[in-house]
Amino acid sequence: MWRYTNPVAIHWTDDLAATLPALIIPGKGLLIVYSPAFLETVAADSRLEWLGRVPVYSDIEANPTEGNMQQALDFARQIAPDWILAVGGGSVLDTAKVVRLALACGRTRIDDLLLAVPTGIGNRGPLLAAAPTTHGTGAELTMWATIWDKKGSRKHSLSHPGMYPDFAVYCPALTRSLPLSASFASSLDALAHAMEALWNRNENPLSDEFALAAVKLVLENIERLADPVPDSVRANLLRASLFAGLAFSNTKTAAAHSISYPLTLRFGVPHGIACSMPLLPLWNINAPQIPAKAKRLRILLDGADVAEALGRMQRFVAARIPFSLSAYGVGPADLDALVRESFTKGRMDNNIVALKQADVRAILKTILNSPAE
DSSP: OOOOOOOOEEEEOSOHHHHHHHHOOSSOEEEEESOHHHHHHHHHOGGGTTGGGSOEEOOOOSSOBHHHHHHHHHHHHHHOOSEEEEEESHHHHHHHHHHHHHHHTTOOOHHHHHHOOOSOOSSOOSEEEEEESSSSOOGGGOSEEEEEETTTTEEEEEEOGGGSOSEEEEOGGGGTTOOHHHHHHHHHHHHHHHHHHHTBTTOOHHHHHHHHHHHHHHHHHGGGOOSSOOHHHHHHHHHHHHHHHHHHTTTOOOHHHHHHHHHHHHHOOOHHHHHHTTHHHHHHHHGGGOHHHHHHHHHHTTTOOHHHHHHHHHHHHHTTSOOSSGGGTOOGGGHHHHHHHTOOTTTGGGBSSOOOHHHHHHHHHHTSSOTTO
16 A cells, blocks of 8 residues: 655746746745845846845755744744745755744744644645755655754754645756756755655655656766756756655655765765765665666666666766765764764664664765765
């Protein structure tokens, strides 16, 4: 028996200015953004003049903390918006989702949500449209959001149906300003989402189909990331992110993400890098448990050995951006603490193979140095 559900309405467009008016309801709005690039787009397109009059919140941190989200909520409460448009990467979209949930259930403090996530709310709050500017987050398709405690080296994951956006709006042009390093990181995040959906205890046939398509698209396009990035590559990687988001929205992530969290908190490893470095050793551990999917993926890759394809991709990436634990200051003496902190409940236990501390230590030792070395 299996079940799949995702209530987010998906819109793909090459003309954002033509698409948005049909989605936005009358009333007061709030625009949540990270990059000034989108505001420049608004100012340059007369069809978006109406959006230029909407209040903007842009004080978004990468990996937002409780305090950062509280500032966003305080700003939103002054406006009491009927709709929110969030344009950005995972940090922007997670912030908007948490703000939307807090407004819907009448909470004034983010720490109240962390202490007790409401089991039900009287209304869904303001309409939320989420437009990703990266090709990796998947946050526009999930009911989860991450709040980072950087001082305490912990992460908090909120989960509530009220955080599903109403609309996910995909416009490849929004990814054009993404720097090359972030393009790699976000694409690798999508790859991790997809592969973790394949070797997941919560697997289901629909997630499998989306995940297989996403892996194929990432591996076929990531080696074409070079300035200037062709629009077709951006579109393919954004489509991969969409498919990966649909895949893991019903499985959640697993060991790769669980291992990644202390890497990001302790050493500042970008999220997409942190969760993708363990993929090759995890494939070698998990693939024997999913032989039918492993065979299908090999066919989709035109007969290429999956482990070899992953290794080649990782060497390509490592030649262009830091892609090893040692590149971020991790040494052998740090492994004990990282192993202990790698077991996040609700993530590590989703892995189809139950990993022990010795397994995680072996994975960390494998990725300590660059695959190109």
